[in-house]
Amino acid sequence: MLKFLKAGLLGAAVVSVAWSAQAADVADGENVFRKCAACHSVGEGAKSRVGPHLNDLFGRQAGTIDGFKYSAAMVAAGEGGIVWDEQTLTQYLVKPRDFVKGSRMAFAGLRKSADVANVIEYLKTFDEKMASTVGQEQPAEEEVETAMAETPALAADVPLPEHDGQFKLGRVATEDEIAAWDMDVRPDGLGLPVGSGTVADGEVLYTDNCAVCHGDFGEAVGRWPVLAGGQGTLEDDRPEKTIGSYWPYLSTVYDYVRRAMPFGNARSLSDDDVYAITAYLLYLNDVVDDEEFELSNENFTDIHLPNEDNFIEDDRLEEAHYADKKEACMTDCKPAPVEITMRARVLDVTPDSDEEGAGGEID
Amino acid sequence: MSDKNNDTLDKTSASRRRFLQAGLAGGAVLAGASAARAAGDPLITEVQDWNRYLGDGVDANPYGMPSEFEAHVVRRDVPWLTADPVSSINFTPLHELDGIITPNGVCFERHHGGTAIINPADHRLMINGLVDTPLVFTMQDLMRFPRENRVYFLECAANSGMEWRGSQLNGCQFTHGMVHCVAYTGVPLKYLLEEAGVKTNGKWVLAEGADAAAMTRSIPMDKALDDCLVAFKMNGEALRPEQGYPLRLVVPGWEGNMWVKWLRRLEVGDEPWAQREETSKYTDLLANGKARRHTWEMEVKSVITNPSPQAPITHGRGQMVISGLAWSGYGRIQRVDVSIDGGRNWQTARLDGPSLPKALHRFYHDFQWDGSEMLIQSRAIDEGGYIQPTKDELRAARGENSIYHNNGIQTWYVKADGVVENVEVS
Numbered sequence: 171m172l173k174f175l176k177a178g179l180l181g182a183a184v185v186s187v188a189w190s191a192q193a194a195d196v197a198d199g200e201n202v203f204r205k206c207a208a209c210h211s212v213g214e215g216a217k218s219r220v221g222p223h224l225n226d227l228f229g230r231q232a233g234t235i236d237g238f239k240y241s242a243a244m245v246a247a248g249e250g251g252i253v254w255d256e257q258t259l260t261q262y263l264v265k266p267r268d269f270v271k272g273s274r275m276a277f278a279g280l281r282k283s284a285d286v287a288n289v290i291e292y293l294k295t296f297d298e299k300m301a302s303t304v305g306q307e308q309p310a311e312e313e314v315e316t317a318m319a320e321t322p323a324l325a326a327d328v329p330l331p332e333h334d335g336q337f338k339l340g341r342v343a344t345e346d347e348i349a350a351w352d353m354d355v356r357p358d359g360l361g362l363p364v365g366s367g368t369v370a371d372g373e374v375l376y377t378d379n380c381a382v383c384h385g386d387f388g389e390a391v392g393r394w395p396v397l398a399g400g401q402g403t404l405e406d407d408r409p410e411k412t413i414g415s416y417w418p419y420l421s422t423v424y425d426y427v428r429r430a431m432p433f434g435n436a437r438s439l440s441d442d443d444v445y446a447i448t449a450y451l452l453y454l455n456d457v458v459d460d461e462e463f464e465l466s467n468e469n470f471t472d473i474h475l476p477n478e479d480n481f482i483e484d485d486r487l488e489e490a491h492y493a494d495k496k497e498a499c500m501t502d503c504k505p506a507p508v509e510i511t512m513r514a515r516v517l518d519v520t521p522d523s524d525e526e527g528a529g530g531e532i533d
Numbered sequence: 534m535s536d537k538n539n540d541t542l543d544k545t546s547a548s549r550r551r552f553l554q555a556g557l558a559g560g561a562v563l564a565g566a567s568a569a570r571a572a573g574d575p576l577i578t579e580v581q582d583w584n585r586y587l588g589d590g591v592d593a594n595p596y597g598m599p600s601e602f603e604a605h606v607v608r609r610d611v612p613w614l615t616a617d618p619v620s621s622i623n624f625t626p627l628h629e630l631d632g633i634i635t636p637n638g639v640c641f642e643r644h645h646g647g648t649a650i651i652n653p654a655d656h657r658l659m660i661n662g663l664v665d666t667p668l669v670f671t672m673q674d675l676m677r678f679p680r681e682n683r684v685y686f687l688e689c690a691a692n693s694g695m696e697w698r699g700s701q702l703n704g705c706q707f708t709h710g711m712v713h714c715v716a717y718t719g720v721p722l723k724y725l726l727e728e729a730g731v732k733t734n735g736k737w738v739l740a741e742g743a744d745a746a747a748m749t750r751s752i753p754m755d756k757a758l759d760d761c762l763v764a765f766k767m768n769g770e771a772l773r774p775e776q777g778y779p780l781r782l783v784v785p786g787w788e789g790n791m792w793v794k795w796l797r798r799l800e801v802g803d804e805p806w807a808q809r810e811e812t813s814k815y816t817d818l819l820a821n822g823k824a825r826r827h828t829w830e831m832e833v834k835s836v837i838t839n840p841s842p843q844a845p846i847t848h849g850r851g852q853m854v855i856s857g858l859a860w861s862g863y864g865r866i867q868r869v870d871v872s873i874d875g876g877r878n879w880q881t882a883r884l885d886g887p888s889l890p891k892a893l894h895r896f897y898h899d900f901q902w903d904g905s906e907m908l909i910q911s912r913a914i915d916e917g918g919y920i921q922p923t924k925d926e927l928r929a930a931r932g933e934n935s936i937y938h939n940n941g942i943q944t945w946y947v948k949a950d951g952v953v954e955n956v957e958v959s
Contacts, residue, residue, distance in 0.1 A: 204745075207619065219617065333666040335728035339674045343659055343667040351798050352661055354739060354749060357807045383616070393616035404822040409934055411813070416824070419807045426809040429747040430646065433620070436745050481816065484828045486938070489930040491922040492832075498870060498912065498920050500879045504959070508875030508908055510946060514700040514842075514955035 194284075196304060199292025202285045206277070208434040209382060212296045220382065220391060221275060228297045230254050232270070243272030259290050278378040355425040359471040362424070366466030367446025369453045373461075375443050376450045379432045388412070388454045398454035401476065414455025418478045420470065424448050599638075605629075608639055611707060614695070619647040620746070622689065624710030627836070627858065628844040633684070633886050633893040635713035637768050642775045643689055643711070645810075646745030649795045653779035656743070658725075658763070662801035665730030672779055675763065678720040678728075683762065683785070684892045686860045688712040688831045690788035690815055690937035696924070697933045700944075700955040703842035708943065708955060712860070714893035717783050719764030722757050725799070735801040739808075740782050743797035750791045751805035752784065756829075760785045760891075763796060786862030786891040787829040788937070790815055820932025833921045834940035835859035835869055835896070835913035846951030850904030855882075859894045861915035866894040868914045873900075875908030875944060875958040876923070882911070890916075907947040908958055924957065 203212070209220035216223040222235040232248035233240040247270045252258055262269040263286045265279040280286045294300035330338045355361040377386065385391050388398030400410030409415075413423055428444045430436050439447070449465035452458045457475065465473070487493065571578040599606065610623040625641040642648075653672045661667040689711035695701050702708050726738070731754070738757045742748035752761070762783040765772060772778040777794025784791045790810055805811070805827075817825040837857040840846045846853070855873075859866045865888050870879040882896040896911065913921045924941030946956040 208617070331668075333668065333728075334730055335666070335668070337678060337724070337728055339677055339728060340660075340668040340670040343661060343669045347659065347669065348661045348667055351659055351741070352800060354741075354800065354806050354808070356802075356804060358804070360802075393613075395616075404818060404824075405820065407933075409818060411818070413813075416818075417813050419812060422807055422809050422812050425806075429749070430745070430809075433646070434745070436646070436747065480823050481812075481826045482823050484825050484830075486825070486828060486832065487919075489922075489926075491926040491930070492919050495918050496920075498879070498914060500870070502877060503879070504875075504877050506874075506877060508877055509959040510908070510956045511959055512699045512957040513946070514703045 194287040194291035196288070196292050196295055198284075199288035199290070202280065202289040203292055205280075205432075205435045206289070208432070209275075209277075212293065216296075220394075224293055224296065226297050226299070227254050227259075227293055228256075228300050232258075241272055241274040243270055244274070247273075256290055259293075260286055263289065275382070277382060353425075353428060355421045355428075357419040357421045357471075359421065359467070362421075362467040362470055363441040364467050365441040365445050366464050366468075367442045367444070367449055368464045369446075369449045369458065369461045371443075372446035372448070372450025372453070375439070375447050379435075379439070380447065383433060388451065397451060401456075404477070404480070412455065413451055414457060414476060416477050417475055418481050420448065420452070420473050420475055423451055424470070603629075606639065608641060608710075609706060611695075611702070620645050622691075622711060624706045625713050626706050626843075627710050627712075627838045628705050628841050630838070631856065631895065633714055633858075633889075633895050634768065635715055635893075637715065637770065637773050637776075640687075640713035640715065640767075640773070640776060641689070641711050643789065644744070644746070644775070644794075645748055648775045649742075649744035650774060651743060651779060651795060656779050656795075656797070658780060658796060659798045660725060660729040660801070661798070662739070663732040663735035663803065664726075664801050665732065668729045670725070672765070675720055675725075675765065675780070678724050680718055680720050681762065682716055682718050683760075683783070684714065684716045684887070684889050685783060685785045686712055686714040686831075686891060686893045687783075687789045687792055688834075688860070688862075690790060690828070690831070693939040693941070693943075694936045696941075697928070697935060697939055700957050703955050705836050705838050705841040705943075706843060709836040709838075709858075711789070712858075712893070714860075715767045716769070717762055717764040718766035718769070719762035719783060722761035722763055722782070722799075723759075725763060726757060726801070729801075731801055734803045737802045737805050739798075739800040739802060739806050740791070740793040740796060741798040741800070742777075742793045743795040748790075748793050748810065749806065749808040750793060750810055751802075751808065752791060753805075754801075756784065756787070784829075786831060786864075788815065788831055791829065815937060817931065817935040817937050819935065828938055829862075831860070831862035832938060832940045833859075833861040833863065833866070833913050833915040833919045835866075835911040835921055836943050837871070837909055837911050837945060840909070840947055840951070840953050841945055842953045842955055845953050846902075846947065848951075850902050853900065853902045855898040855900070855909060855911075857882075857896050857911050859884075859896055859911065859913035860892065861913065861917075861919065862891060863915050863917045863919060864890045865916045866913055867916045867918075869894070869896040870912045870914075871896075871898040872910045872912070873907040876910050876912075876942065879912065904949060906949050908956070909945050909947055910942050912942055 210224050211217060211219060212224040216225050218235055218238040222238040230253065232252040232254060233244040234248055263280050266273050266275045266277055280289065291304060294304045331341045333342060383391055383394040384397050388396065390396040396410060396412050398412050398414055400412040400415035403409045403415060417423065424444055427447055428439065432438065445465045449463055452473065457473065606626050606629040608623040608625065610621060615621040622643040623641055625635060625639055656672055658670045658675065692711035693708055696708055736754050738752045738754060740750055740752060764781055764783045765779055767776060772781055777796065780796045782793045782796050811826065817828050819825065835857055837855055839856045855871055859869045866884065869882045869884065871882045872879045880898065882898040884894055884896050886895045888894055921940060921942055927939065927941045944956050944958050946954045
């Protein structure tokens, strides 16, 4: 165990030394880019999605990718002379909406200057003009990798762990380790951290972190999930399943935002931030109507979502076609002739056909 | 061009030219027009390149890949289905496969936060919650438990989900390709839970992934102790990254979303956790506005993979094979029936290959095709006696908004020219 810890620390030390030895790092930039990847793609075959693609970015006039719907502000910025290069990108990425006021890019910005430098270095690798300037000062990458992928020591006489298991394998988890990973929250409130946040705080956080995909009012951008509205539509032809119309428990919102959101930058919000965003989502769904409302671990389980009682346990096997367990019919099972009642050709949404999907979804 | 070729008659250009010649000659023979140069198929009467020139040596491909002529056998996605490829799905090319085992490289993928890339040396599995001793295992620890080998299908609950409102996609890859079947090597989950010691009020297990979605599902303890595995190999080799390398949960017969990939934690509790993927998603909305939850088992289902829209009939009338797959989350498949007249009359198909519980079964119907159009269907019956329902029976019971668990009988319309289309019938 001690041996293991030492190896770990050593590895960390090597990594940090390697970092300080050079200015901007493509690999680190690739990590940073994950925050951007929810909306932007880059690399071979990259296409514009929620945001424009970022291939050959350097020297590009702002707001000029054909076919991408920019904000008027971004187009104007380009026409006003903004061309993307190391300097303009550095300014933009720190606080996008300060640099281009009215930019549709809802991303709040990169706080650490190292992140900005690294992500720019990463983007250079996808720019024909810049690629040659990248990585002249490669970090001691080999050294890092060797440290990470240490070969396990050969059979050593390590003491057996102290627990009652039959196989005496594994080791006892520490309290800190459990606290680091055990972040699930149940409908009865088990697992809620101490904390609080208001609707008003949540609105700011939501606008910075969530609106880019989910829309300013939870109405969603593109095919990203709709979060609000839809009440009373569950029996419709096209039900809209949102937190307010469908989700049974508020705990699921808190748990999910904390574990997996914002998409591409999970675990970056504080517990209080998550309370605030959850409170704002209640507000968007008309479950609370007061902007001063504060959600906390104290009042959390008092809140019930409207659709909670509409969930039932699995009773598929009671459906007639299963429950009857009749003999399968083999001859003359239906009147002749059998007619075609519907053809895929009428609404052909098979990939490579031209139609957009309209007939279904998978989640 | 010809000068250069004459100078350097390399293998590629030679083979390309011969291929062209053979194609032309073949076409002539088929058309029955002008006389062929030699009496017979030039592929036989003329020496072929591969019969003359040497091939690659043993180490040309240290990890072997399929033949270049199989390059079309790939997973495909339906881009409009989801917002972004990082949280999306693609489909197994069922119409190109045979037998019951799915090759690792074409097993369909479904991720919610992209493929996590994890060095096995950096991977840990924790067991905590209502246990006597919370434990942490390394991959090496896990490999020291007694392990088992089992063949299971894995089907996404949303497989065929796009077809609830009617036939929509032309290809069994798209209508039924969210399923695969591989041989897993892993440790029974029971051993791991027992190693930590489950407290008497421990009735549920929460499985959690290490990916950017930190995927979580609640699994009842009875199932966890019954046949679940914590697997590290598929079809004999390490899990593929997109299938959860280095560690995934195997939950036989139950919906694919529960088979948590990149498995890092198992928590024991006394109640389910109502996570996003078991409330907002993977619950089945009924026509009356109620929604079923905890719909875990994948019901009895089958599909004809050949012929199908991506695999039309390219031969004439006479002897032919209808081939397909059948499976049930409740156990083995007992029987598969095939109809060529839209479900009026049925004949029992031939099951071939291993018949394993909660695994794909391969069926064949060998018959004489008279060259006329057909409405072909398959209907599976599992060992519990459950019969695969028609799509109309399902809609009558559930409406059209369930998304998940569509196991209705599929109809392919085979035209006289061999072209196949996805249809629904009276």
